Amino acid sequence: MDLRSVxxxxxxxxxxxxxxxxxxxxxxxxxxxxxxxxxxxxxxxGRVILLRLDNxxxxxxxxxxxxxxxx
Amino acid sequence: xxxxxxxxxxxxxxxxxxxxxxxxxxxxxxxNWPGVTVEKKEALVEFMGYRIHLxxxxxxxxxxxxxxxxxxxxxxxxxxxxxxxxxxxETPNLERNLFLTTELLELGRPTVLVLNMWDExxxxxxxxxxxxxxxxxxVEVVKTVGRTGEGVEDILxxxxxxxxxxxxxxxxxxxxxxxxxxxxxxEGSSKRELIAILENTPEKRKPVEEKAGKPLRxxxxxxxxAFVHGLSAEVMKKRSISRKDVTDALDRVVLxxxxxFPVFVGVVYITFKIAFDFSTPFVDWVDSFMxxxxxxxxGLVLKALNFPDxxxxxxxxxxxxxxxxxxTFVPLIGTLYLLIxxxxxxxxxxxxxxxxxxxxxxxxxxxxxxxPLIMGFGCNVPAIIATRTMESTRDKILVTMxxxxxxxxxxxxxFAFFVSIFFRENPALVITxxxxxxxxxxxxxxxxxxxxxxxGSLSHFVMELPPYRFPSFKTLITITWxxxxxxxxxxxxxxxGASVFIWLLLNTPPGAGNISESLAGKIGKVLVPVFEPIGIxxxxxTTSLIPAFLAREIVISSMGTxxxxxxxxxxxxxxxxxxxxxQMESLGTxxxxxxxxxxxxxxxxxxxxxxEEGLKDxxxxxxxxxxxxSFMTFILIYTSCLGTFAxxxxxxxxxRAVLFLGYSFVAAWxxxxxxYRVSSLVLQ
Numbered sequence: 001m002d003l004r005s006v007x008x009x010x011x012x013x014x015x016x017x018x019x020x021x022x023x024x025x026x027x028x029x030x031x032x033x034x035x036x037x038x039x040x041x042x043x044x045x046g047r048v049i050l051l052r053l054d055n056x057x058x059x060x061x062x063x064x065x066x067x068x069x070x071x
Numbered sequence: 072x073x074x075x076x077x078x079x080x081x082x083x084x085x086x087x088x089x090x091x092x093x094x095x096x097x098x099x100x101x102x103n104w105p106g107v108t109v110e111k112k113e114a115l116v117e118f119m120g121y122r123i124h125l126x127x128x129x130x131x132x133x134x135x136x137x138x139x140x141x142x143x144x145x146x147x148x149x150x151x152x153x154x155x156x157x158x159x160x161e162t163p164n165l166e167r168n169l170f171l172t173t174e175l176l177e178l179g180r181p182t183v184l185v186l187n188m189w190d191e192x193x194x195x196x197x198x199x200x201x202x203x204x205x206x207x208x209x210v211e212v213v214k215t216v217g218r219t220g221e222g223v224e225d226i227l228x229x230x231x232x233x234x235x236x237x238x239x240x241x242x243x244x245x246x247x248x249x250x251x252x253x254x255x256x257x258e259g260s261s262k263r264e265l266i267a268i269l270e271n272t273p274e275k276r277k278p279v280e281e282k283a284g285k286p287l288r289x290x291x292x293x294x295x296x297a298f299v300h301g302l303s304a305e306v307m308k309k310r311s312i313s314r315k316d317v318t319d320a321l322d323r324v325v326l327x328x329x330x331x332f333p334v335f336v337g338v339v340y341i342t343f344k345i346a347f348d349f350s351t352p353f354v355d356w357v358d359s360f361m362x363x364x365x366x367x368x369x370g371l372v373l374k375a376l377n378f379p380d381x382x383x384x385x386x387x388x389x390x391x392x393x394x395x396x397x398x399t400f401v402p403l404i405g406t407l408y409l410l411i412x413x414x415x416x417x418x419x420x421x422x423x424x425x426x427x428x429x430x431x432x433x434x435x436x437x438x439x440x441x442x443p444l445i446m447g448f449g450c451n452v453p454a455i456i457a458t459r460t461m462e463s464t465r466d467k468i469l470v471t472m473x474x475x476x477x478x479x480x481x482x483x484x485x486f487a488f489f490v491s492i493f494f495r496e497n498p499a500l501v502i503t504x505x506x507x508x509x510x511x512x513x514x515x516x517x518x519x520x521x522x523x524x525x526x527g528s529l530s531h532f533v534m535e536l537p538p539y540r541f542p543s544f545k546t547l548i549t550i551t552w553x554x555x556x557x558x559x560x561x562x563x564x565x566x567x568g569a570s571v572f573i574w575l576l577l578n579t580p581p582g583a584g585n586i587s588e589s590l591a592g593k594i595g596k597v598l599v600p601v602f603e604p605i606g607i608x609x610x611x612x613t614t615s616l617i618p619a620f621l622a623r624e625i626v627i628s629s630m631g632t633x634x635x636x637x638x639x640x641x642x643x644x645x646x647x648x649x650x651x652x653x654q655m656e657s658l659g660t661x662x663x664x665x666x667x668x669x670x671x672x673x674x675x676x677x678x679x680x681x682x683e684e685g686l687k688d689x690x691x692x693x694x695x696x697x698x699x700x701s702f703m704t705f706i707l708i709y710t711s712c713l714g715t716f717a718x719x720x721x722x723x724x725x726x727r728a729v730l731f732l733g734y735s736f737v738a739a740w741x742x743x744x745x746x747y748r749v750s751s752l753v754l755q
Contacts, residue, residue: 020289023135024531030132031535032167034296043326046429048438048532050326055163055195057318057536059425064531 081159083130086217179261181233348668352661361395416542447477562717606698701747708739
């Protein structure tokens with residue numbers, strides 16, 4: 001399952017990232033969203049999702065969320 | 072004196088600007104990176120016998136030269152060969168920030184690591200062993216608190232130290248990778264250069280990729296993450312401290328799908344109110360001081376010195392008037408820029424991006440574009456400057472080209488005047504129609520640009536929401552001042568030049584008794600056939616459009632001059648002392664009005680004063696309701712505003728600005744034509 005199907009408030013662990021050589025996916029990784037990292041879905045608003053990851057809050061859009069396999 | 076070129080690099084929102092501001096103060100300069108619309112900040116300071124040139128690179132997460140901001144950062148680092156890299160790091164998010172640090176260390180330049188927001192880290196129970204960090208990486212490490220400026224004084228000595236020692240930082244990967252890299256030629260090459268050689272040497276690269284079972288890029292990223300992880304484990308300790316997070320609590324309201332909107336409306340209302348109502352009394356005062364006091368005073372002095380009459384008029388009206396015209400923008404731009412910077416640095420604007428994305432992305436725009444667009448209803452000039460907070464060039468250009476269609480109070484003055492003559496029965500309906508028409512043209516423009524020029528889908532939305540922070544007052548003031556200075560230098564000179572030119576058009580040849588005989592009048596007459604199809608068929612109306620290029624509301628006063636054939640700028644009895652005292656008195660009133668405006672609820676910028684009745688009678692004879700509607704539509708859509716044009720040149724470049732001006736003229740003509748024809752059928 002990918003990040004799009006994670007419910008609001010739910011915690012998840014990043015299992016893998018698809019298309020790791022895609023610059024945007026690489027940026028996500030550099031922003032801290034990497035394999036094994038735990039994060040939580042804080043809010044969803046239209047096409048954007050707000051995540052809590054360690055000390056930071058990330059906003060990513062749904063299309064990009066599709067690249068993130070979670071457990 | 073020797074110059075040390077310092078690249079200031081870091082992730083977005085780590086406080087680079089604040090640090091730079093503490094180091095350089097008002098020596099900070101803003102500009103654009105060559106050929107792009109991304110803002111560049113730099114400063115030159117003298118320290119310990121060196122001239123230190125600090126260049127702020129765009130905030131980036133990686134040195135992957137793909138996105139525009141990253142390309143700028145990488146190209147600067149690789150081509151300009153900075154002597155020292157100043158890497159600003161957000162200590163509460165140390166591990167994540169260290170990925171970029173690792174890529175920067177690969178460049179092999181002497182490096183200073185600035186662990187910023189040290190106080191926040193301590194509150195979160197994070198401790199960093201800076202001595203160990205220095206030793207492991209062979210860099211200097213400085214702890215700072217950007218908000219207060221604590222520790223910033225240690226940065227420049229550290230820069231000089233690493234520079235003088237020519238310290239090469241250490242970054243070590245796994246023995247396999249280090250082994251492969253050491254076999255590559257390139258004595259004295261940096262790690263980044265060796266990696267580039269490896270990427271471009273298939274016979275060396277392939278075995279590495281085959282062994283690891285993944286592409287080199289992924290291998291290297293994994294190496295970097297492993298390095299970061301090891302380093303963090305070695306230098307960082309985290310005690311778990313349970314504490315309430317203010318940001319989370321605030322976000323529950325501010326980002327709430329329902330509650331967020333009233334908050335947004337409130338913030339926009341307050342910003343609008345302060346920006347426009349607070350500055351308007353000062354704008355009016357500056358205008359009156361220059362036109363009623365300084366201009367005539369200069370005239371008196373020059374006359375006493377026996378300068379010829381034409382020069383006296385030129386200097387007191389065109390030169391002093393032109394400077395005054397530029398200065399009238401200062402209170403507005405200053406106030407609005409201060410507020411926008413406050414909203415940006417406190418962390419609210421990124422949240423608007425999240426909140427409004429649902430609506431804006433339907434227009435193919437980012438959520439954050441909503442703020443400059445709304446500000447456009449107050450004044451297009453600072454609204455366009457406010458697009459500097461936007462990250463992607465595509466979005467910035469799209470929004471910049473939408474803003475001029477947002478109807479501002481200057482247009483409202485013109486609408487109110489014509490509506491009071493021709494549409495007394497339903498003024499609100501006509502004015503609302505015009506405002507909506509402006510928005511429609513803006514949306515159509517964005518649509519057209521997206522289809523024709525900026526094709527491709529809306530850029531992906533990846534952004535970090537910084538925690539809410541109180542920016543330091545000093546930083547807010549400096550940043551506002553730096554942008555004001557930039558406006559005066561760049562846009563101001565263009566505005567001044569053009570306003571002098573328009574004065575000359577209106578007053579040449581010098582003997583011309585009235586505007587009919589002036590160059591402007593002649594041009595106006597030539598223009599009549601162009602405007603005839605849209606219902607404007609007399610030279611007086613077309614001529615009044617020429618001075619109106621300075622600012623739309625001038626169309627009314629210039630119509631007054633042309634229709635009543637009175638001489639422009641006649642100087643009556645002028646007593647410098649009395650006028651000065653009266654100016655000082657009105658400055659007092661302006662200050663009072665500005666502060667009183669803050670405690671009232673209404674937005675005074677939208678209230679229009681009544682104009683003289685005599686002119687209305689003359690206009691009634693020359694226009695019909697449909698030609699008046701067409702004229703208002705034309706004024707609405709055509710970018711008849713020198714200030715707007717000047718900032719367009721500054722923000723998107725001369726070529727695009729001129730093209731846009733042409734586009735706005737054609738769009739204004741076309742829409743006015745339709746409005747005129749349709750309303751002629753309906754209103755007869």
